[in-house]
Amino acid sequence: MDNSREKIIDMPQWLLQTENYIPQADKDTFVNKSILSLLKVIARIKTQDSGKQAKLLVNVHLKVAFTFMLIILLSLTRSFLFVIIINVYLIVILSFMEAENIIKILKISIGMAFFTFVVMLPAVLWGNSYSCIMITTKIFASITAVGILSHTTKWSLITSTLKRFFIPDIFILVLDIAIKYIVMLGDFTLNMLYSLKLRSVGKNKSKYTSLSGIAGTMFLKSKEMAEDMYYAMECRGFTGEYHIYSKLKFKIADYIYILINVGIFLIFLYFGRK
């Protein structure tokens, strides 16, 4: 006989009966909202890696550099016409993309533009309509431009481009690690939120405690993960150098893209004269 087997006592009475429980209402949308935010973020990171980016075949370095240039030009310009031209240009690019991405990008750009419009409205009351019109359209353009970049490029490529902007390799490594761990830590945290949700069967009088318990555990877990990763890196002979290899060969699409952007720059200068 197995004497070392742990004793199992008889079941207590309450376990043998069906519970007649009627829940009270409680405002705990914060769990659902947090779950949704995390799901969106994790899904976003996973899709950008899935390789469906074949549409815009322009070299990543050019995309990043010219998007940046576009943002600067937009910020500097005082020509409403220039802003409109850029907006049309961006909308045309958008129309080549997949519906899913279009919706995601437009959600943010329209949302922010609308928000800006509302924020600028009071200024209209004392005669300043410039801010309302210009800043709103500029914001729409900038956000759309960045949105197009981040939705059509693998992020690992974007981060490797930063090397060309003289950012040290170590920062880029930290960036890449961060992206990866947002997914891993995010998954972990998501499950914690699910388990909180599933056990929130009534009135939770200590919501802050539960949420901070999750956040605290998330921190401890992140430290664990960091240590594990460090040991793994050591075991593979990591010495602090992180080399990023990126090719700089141009194809036809790249030359066309360069031409378009040079054109944009010239248009900027032309309208800037006013």
Next chain:
Amino acid sequence: MHIPDNYLSPATCAVMGAAMVPVWTKSVKKVKDEIPKVKIPLLGVGAAFSFLLMMFNIPLPGGSTGHAVGGTLLAILLGPYAACISVTVALLLQALMFNDGGILAFGANCFNMAFVLPFLGYFIYKFIKDRVITEKGEYIGIALGSYAGINVAALCAAIEFGIQPLLFKDSAGWPLYCPYSLSISIPAMTIPHLLVAGVVEAVFTVAIVTYIKKVSPGTIYEGAKQKTKAIYGLIAALICLTPLGLLATGTAWGEWGTDEIKESVFGGNVLGFVPKGMSDGIKFDAIMPDYAISGLPDIAGYLLSAAAGVAILIILFKIISSFKKDKVGSKIG
């Protein structure tokens, strides 16, 4: 508190970015010295943690939810230098990949949330903790540190907004970027933070630190025990405000009441047509001033509208057909 692009002039963004360079350099150096080897994974994971923390919806009384930044929390847990880098990376990812916060405004956002927030918050926390050597003292330090940290960060943002109309105007006197001067931007930013966001930040930070202390106290950053004098606080505050001071030199904290506009002198020009726009009512001409479509050759104008029209139609078509396909979608119960 993420500032988007086009609210701040490129000049402001450049200055704030330049101000951050020494901060980043110092932080990297300090992190290298303090936790030599584990630094890289820790920074990356710390950035992931910071990023995710900003996603949490925190319940507010009344059923709505808010967000916290957690800059002071990170400073308490990882030390201010590591916190600076972690928040910076998180902000970079948010700006570049998630469109939350501007690209040019990145320097300003980092200044507010990766510099002022963690360092000031940590300084106040340490200051109180080292003086009131009880457990309560520590919690008061945490609460006050995070509350002050986020409020001063909000104040910095408000100042960055508010000086735009004073410094960056076109020849007609229109502000080119944020049109609200300090008298508007400061109350607009600081009041919600003083009343709501600051409290959320403080409560959330205290609660999380409490949990971690109970569960795993050894993981909290132990800064070098140094004698903090009040003078350091003053110096820190001054350092924070210096870049902003550089921008604001030579300008007065203008009031922008509508009566004073006629009389006030902006860059040497007396504004005479602002009240005119108001007194005549807002006409379409006033809304679309000189830089409108006039001056563009007809053909170009047609091409522009045609391109825009076609593109918009294509986009609408794509979106509508994606809705038809996707009538079930993913439902999260």
Next chain:
Amino acid sequence: MIELKDVCYSYSNVNALNNINLNIEKGEAVALMGPNGSGKSTLLKLINGIISPDSGIYEFNQEEITHQKLQNNKFAKLLHQKIGFVFQNSDTQLFCTNVYDEIAFGPRQMGLNEIEVDKRVKDCLELLNIQDFKDRTPYHLSGGEKRKVAIACVLSLNPEVLVLDEPMNGLDPKTQRWLVEFLVKLNKAGKTLITSTHNLELVQEISSRSILFDETHTIVADMPTEKLLEDIDLLIKVNLVDQYYHTHKVYGKL
């Protein structure tokens, strides 16, 4: 008790469940088996109301569970009380600072007074033999101990159904054996058990009926566990085992 009719679910265009038809009666002990990625975990989430079907019907106790209904706070909470879910990763399940509070979390939410809460917690501690951990921090316990705490904190809700996602993972053989006996006892006490598992050695003991998934995310077999384990060809076909798999005949078991 649990009825699924033609249930389908996809995670943003990636199919996870394909035309699932399943009936589970009250008091049954059912095992879900299948290769990695076949949809077992997704089905468990669906049963628990974390996600809702894209198409098809899910009924619990003759009431349809839909996305809209789950938006109703009270409805969702009642469902969560009736169906307890033990996650695969016990770390994600524990967020209180001590084991007592962890187990007491559920009953306190249900509005029981502290005396009843205390009784339930003490009963659960005893049932799972973790009385010594009452004041310990869950985060620092070992894998097996965490699993026990996780089960305890779900059990204290007194659910009708207990859903377990790979409960044997990470447990040493002795603890696995203990868990098997415990689950059998729970089932005998009236709890419906749904377990997802890879452990072909022990699955027979914790379930009388097994449901096999394949890589197309559909159910390809639904039969008594013993019979399924003997159909090695089928197990190989769904990529759950390879040709070197064999079973040891288990004596003296029901």
